[in-house]
Amino acid sequence: MPETAVPSVAPSAGPAEPGLRERRRRQTEREISDVALDLFESRGLDHTTVDEIAGRVGVSPRTFFRYFATKESAALLGNADLEERVGTMVEATRPEQPLLPQLEVIWREVLRVIAEGEEGTRLLRVRRLMQHEPSLRLAGLQLDEERVSALASRLAQITGRPDDDVRLVVELGSAVVRHALDRWATAAERDEHLDLLAAYEAASTAVRAELAAGR
Amino acid sequence: MPETAVPSVAPSAGPAEPGLRERRRRQTEREISDVALDLFESRGLDHTTVDEIAGRVGVSPRTFFRYFATKESAALLGNADLEERVGTMVEATRPEQPLLPQLEVIWREVLRVIAEGEEGTRLLRVRRLMQHEPSLRLAGLQLDEERVSALASRLAQITGRPDDDVRLVVELGSAVVRHALDRWATAAERDEHLDLLAAYEAASTAVRAELAAGR
DNA sequence: GCCATCGTGACAGTGACTGCCAACACGGCG
């Protein structure tokens, strides 16, 4: 069992007790990710070697790959809190109501947390990096796709609708969110501040307008 | 000048005379791509080495990388004819008319050519492969993104609209096309035939319906 | 204090990809 970090000792409820080992693990993970992000920013992705990252953290290269499958993914560390919150909201989806508006509520909530919370500043660094590092952007796209797949299949279960139909809707929304994040990042590049939620709403509205203009 | 195949000797008009060297080049390129696709299908992407592909073609591994930047991209050889046709249609875009319907005309045309033409069978093989080979799918996503970027920036020039707005529309359509191609490929996996154009229309309609259901 | 489990480091290996250089084929030019 190499990569997937399944909490092998999860006795009862929720995130009650992370356990000592688990906490250490999270800390190392975070440390690696931070160092990686720093180095990527200062030297560029392809002028940073895994050995370098591992060395700075004080860990062997072999261990690096026990935490992250690829060099790029080290920068793409997710936020457990946020993901759990999303999971909860997804489970609360009502099958009898239209899907897209319910998804939009979730996305707005995610973007709100990002824009306001501590995590936002970190994510902004990552998204800015993506503008100049194609392989990092690609890794991000892959991650997006995995999330879209997981989300779509779960929603298909919940709503009872065909997998493909749900997937289309989720992909659509995902593209809009990604677009908002891109605008957010490029704006920051120019030292402009751009409200993330507003960017999302604008994109969402633009899509509707464009489709309406058709006929 | 390593990778980009710029026709160094392009005297006058269009695709008049490919020139002997150019023809050789195209042939080798095609040959490599065919062998790569065959091997990927029979052994799987990660059980196929570049040395193997190059060996079968009768070319050195070094030369392989002069034709394709990565192993995966060898399978993703584009169709020059089709790309040129798209280019022409893009140039004919009318700025004063709504963008999306015009794009839809182009996509329908592309999908029609794919579904009917010789290239379709090859593309189908590639898309089927993508269902099982994540890294190939990823390479495809990257290619899509490059095409989207190029198309969006050209359309922004032509229409005079902001780059970001155009990009959003193009990304949207691209996602729908990709969705249709995926359904096409997965249907073929089950030995069912699925009309590519019909799948596209269905997806397009579904998107409108979903957005309309919102409010 | 004992033992099963887990995390880690070292080592060796594979394979993608690159820079460099020398040999060579081509195709235009005198």
Added chain:
DNA sequence: CGCCGTGTTGGCAGTCACTGTCACGATGGC
């Protein structure tokens, strides 16, 4: 017909991401 600039190729050496394996040491439950 022979010469030469340009483009194409192969070989070589090197870097680096990533993996399997094993032995050591720490952890935490009993």
